Amino acid sequence: MRSPVTMADVARRAGVAASTVSHVVNGTRPVSAVLRQRVLDAIEETGYVPNRVARSLVTSDTHLIGIVMSALTNRFFVPVVSAIDRVGRRHGYSSVLADSRDRVDSEVEAVNTLLSRRVDGIVLAPAPGDRRQVLDRLVAEEVPTVLIDRWADGRFDWVGVENVDATANLVRHLIALGHTRIGLVSGMRGLSTTEERVAGYRLALDEANLAYSPSLVVPGKSSAGPAEQALGALLDRPQPPTAIVSANNYMTIGVLQGLRKRGIRVPDDMALVAYDDLDFAELLQPRLTVVAQPVAQIATEAVNLLIKRIANRDLAGPRQVIRLPGTFVHRESCGCPSGAPLAGSVKPAEGGPSQERKARAEAPGRGRGGLAGSDKPTVVGMS
Amino acid sequence: MRSPVTMADVARRAGVAASTVSHVVNGTRPVSAVLRQRVLDAIEETGYVPNRVARSLVTSDTHLIGIVMSALTNRFFVPVVSAIDRVGRRHGYSSVLADSRDRVDSEVEAVNTLLSRRVDGIVLAPAPGDRRQVLDRLVAEEVPTVLIDRWADGRFDWVGVENVDATANLVRHLIALGHTRIGLVSGMRGLSTTEERVAGYRLALDEANLAYSPSLVVPGKSSAGPAEQALGALLDRPQPPTAIVSANNYMTIGVLQGLRKRGIRVPDDMALVAYDDLDFAELLQPRLTVVAQPVAQIATEAVNLLIKRIANRDLAGPRQVIRLPGTFVHRESCGCPSGAPLAGSVKPAEGGPSQERKARAEAPGRGRGGLAGSDKPTVVGMS
């Protein structure tokens, strides 16, 4: 069995009281150099590893941060884990996961598990549907929680991206290029991001006095397969669109797949722009014109905010809503030649309704190694 | 502050002893219908959530599985998390993460954290370098551990992929197509996967009586940027290769990037094959000929094995080594026309040295929605 060497063992070996061992381990009170050394030696010799669960029982904190999201499907999953590791390492936090599978019932189960494990705080990307049960619970238990990605409830801190204007910019650009029949492959129902992106699409149409046709908006359910199917519906219309907007990364993959199968070339036969950059967007031909989310930054802000809340639970203060801007990345799938200036002035955002704090624009370099000069896409920061 | 409603509170409210509450919660001994109901009601009314950390202190198990790997860089990260969630949910396991950043010192830190949190078991993808310290520790503490991806030590269970023959097959295919100068962009030094893939490359060369030239093997360090640089070295040779093998997914991205920048077309100017399939391999032009790892299956096997070990720590038995076959996916980047039969008979594997168990071949469909008939790549199972 596993090392049952306890603090008492160490104390005995060092010839001191258990509390002394505790204090040298935690530096919680001065210990004479001699005893400290004796204790350190004893620890070394016995291979003692402090038992954090026993510690947690008395201090009633676990230094555990719970993450609730659909692991595979949510693009914030890995960045959040990384942020907790990076930021949290300094403060001794670790992360525990709970997959919600994007269904409220699993979400409830997930939150309960985390609650019973007494996590110090939770980062949650709310599943679509009625999440009142989970959220009420979280409020009742008063466990520090920050919502991420999808907005769901004014009682919580939230960090996410600006969707309305960013999507509108995508559409404005297409309109500036002369398109009037623009299809939208939209996301899962019940997600704020889905609704906001649809709203952005309609906004741009309105501005240009183009009629909104419901049949041009097809449900891609936020994933590739359904998106490919939804695309079919669009293409089978008597008057297919001349341009398509895909509302998230996974759906973009489905759309590309579908277009390819039908032998429809981008952008010659069909212009395509998308919400979310893809890791491999640069490698596709044509390269995709997209709005990129500052994913890493969102994750980092969320974790920082959470840790701050945990640190002073009392100084609660007003809930923070951090809505970060997306970045318009102009490449060629919209139909523009490589390096062309951006058609259709990208309007500056006017500040979301619940925007309480303006964040700095994301740094241009998004990490994935520099591109050669002429190959560089035009990056337009949006705020 | 957080719900401090304890088992004692519930007991008082229900007018029973704490032990009775415990037994109805855990079903550990019969409780009369009346009392059981009273307890259940009290729990309901108080919103009691059992404190798992207190429980852990007495039972000395946490139902926590630790995951140690380079979160962002390791392709097994998300699949392992998913597997723990899927398999573990039935048994009440959750996962705690620790990012090793692929450096032994962080790895030591990570393992220590998990040890102090008293996880019931660990899934570890060993960092490159001298991991004796970590592994000795794990052995000493006798915490059930399964190694994944990179093989490191005979004292542990291990689950990973067959590399030698799979890589050889890639090279054999190129040779069959007439290539004699074949470059290899290889992975990080100190990783078993790197060494095995180089060995496979050499094996195929030997079989064909082609000379092995060290300068045709360049260090891509398992990531995109370095791979792109390494590619440069290959291309700047007086006699550049006519075909390239990329030894993992991230490096393939770098290689593609580099080739594109130099205006080198695949496969016309340069044939390209790779270890690891890419999520978007189907979307590239040309589509990539690769060996795909059964990632999800590896993760699932690892987690199942670990949970089994945890269940009966004593019945230790011999260490298991599960080496799963890769799948040759024949597409067009090798220079073959779409749907062409596979040139260069792909030799069946001969069983790795430490192969103790033969696993079934991965099911052909790899999840990402069916391809249209004529577009379907030729998939050749390897064992």
Added chain:
DNA sequence: ATGAAAGCGCTAACAT
């Protein structure tokens, strides 16, 4: 079928 009591390994008063 139920209750009382001991104790898991630690921290944090409270002594001295």
Added chain:
DNA sequence: ATGTTAGCGCTTTCAT
């Protein structure tokens, strides 16, 4: 500067 002691919230003998 160090030791003693009383819990943290639970499980699990041991009684009854």
